């Protein structure tokens with residue numbers, strides 16, 4: 455019988471790869487987790503991460519099950535109690551709140567680095583996970599018996615299955631020549647954090663403007679995190695502003711809904727793209743997270759989709775005989791189970807982005823009417839919010 459270094463090698467220890475390793479920690483599977491960067495477990499608590507996520511209730515459930523949720527410090531988390539969405543006409547609005555939806559909160563805002571830290575702390579007490587970092591694979595060879603990954607130091611590792619959790623520009627995906635159709639939105643997500651003059655009461659706010667989408671997400675200590683999805687020119691203009699000018703511009707763009715703002719975390723920008731992959735599995739290979747799909751951040755669902763992959767793949771691997779975990783026929787069950795949710799989210803986000811990034815006056819009236827009409831239908835609103843919370 456062949457000797458494997460591990461049953462499973464996960465390439466990429468970002469949020470999704472680390473969560474997958476943890477989701478398999480109480481199984482008989484042996485796991486090697488490869489990560490290109492040293493994890494950061496200590497950071498200045500007086501500062502706030504530029505990158506924050508709206509974590510859905512379904513993702514929170516997964517993070518609780520794998521032991522990461524409790525490791526996050528309560529004072530770094532912010533529950534979302536309401537969502538206020540505005541169109542590009544004065545009365546076009548759609549509002550959701552937790553009370554009406556019969557829940558305590560709609561989602562949680564969590565810093566990227568705090569969640570990453572929680573996952574890595576929990577990984578340290580997972581005896582079946584060997585972590586190798588910093589390292590990157592140099593080659594991957596698949597044959598009938600298994601997968602052989604060779605690292606930059608020439609160490610060769612053999613496993614039954616390799617999972618690519620290595621982000622939107624996935625090395626595993628490229629190395630396996632899995633086709634990925636990537637469509638840039640010609641938009642950037644500009645992120646920054648601000649202290650607010652007025653309390654936000656846990657409300658997330660979003661403005662669908664005719665040329666961009668602005669979101670304010672509640673942070674602890676009367677602060678908020680901004681994501682402005684805008685054109686390259688707008689991005690360049692925002693990044694050129696002084697701290698005071700930027701704060702004034704953002705306050706104005708959100709109609710001073712939280713009064714005057716003060717910049718607390720300098721801005722950064724990320725290019726936005728939509729990625730469809732031809733297949734997220736192959737013999738002895740599976741892709742999860744951004745390696746398998748990317749979406750526009752307007753619905754804040756990117757990492758939630760990745761955690762959905764983790765729940766599905768971990769469930770499949772746990773219930774499959776270890777000898778068969780690299781079998782493409784088995785892995786296709788994971789692909790089928792995820793296809794609908796991923797495609798639905800990509801289609802909705804892409805459709806909304808196109809609908810609002812359009813100057814046509816008929817479309818403008820329709821989209822604003824659509825927001826107001828949906829707002830007047832409590833049943834439809836409840837279904838929409840249930841889907842967003844539980845996906």
Ligand SMILES: Cc1cc2nc3c(=O)[nH]c(=O)nc-3n(C[C@H](O)[C@H](O)[C@H](O)COP(=O)(O)OP(=O)(O)OC[C@H]3O[C@@H](n4cnc5c(N)ncnc54)[C@H](O)[C@@H]3O)c2cc1C
Nearest residue numbers: 466468469470490508620621643743744754755756757758
């Ligand atoms: C502006 C913006 C706002 C967003 N807001 C939200 C939000 O509110 N909610 C939400 O759910 N999502 C949001 N997203 C999406 C979210 O950031 C991603 O979906 C999520 O980070 C994907 O996680 P991942 O672990 O799959 O990939 P990544 O976070 O990219 O992690 C990949 C990991 O693999 C490692 N790696 C890469 N290549 C190699 C290699 N060759 N060898 C070893 N290691 C490697 C990297 O170092 C990294 O640690 C947003 C995205 C953007 C751009």
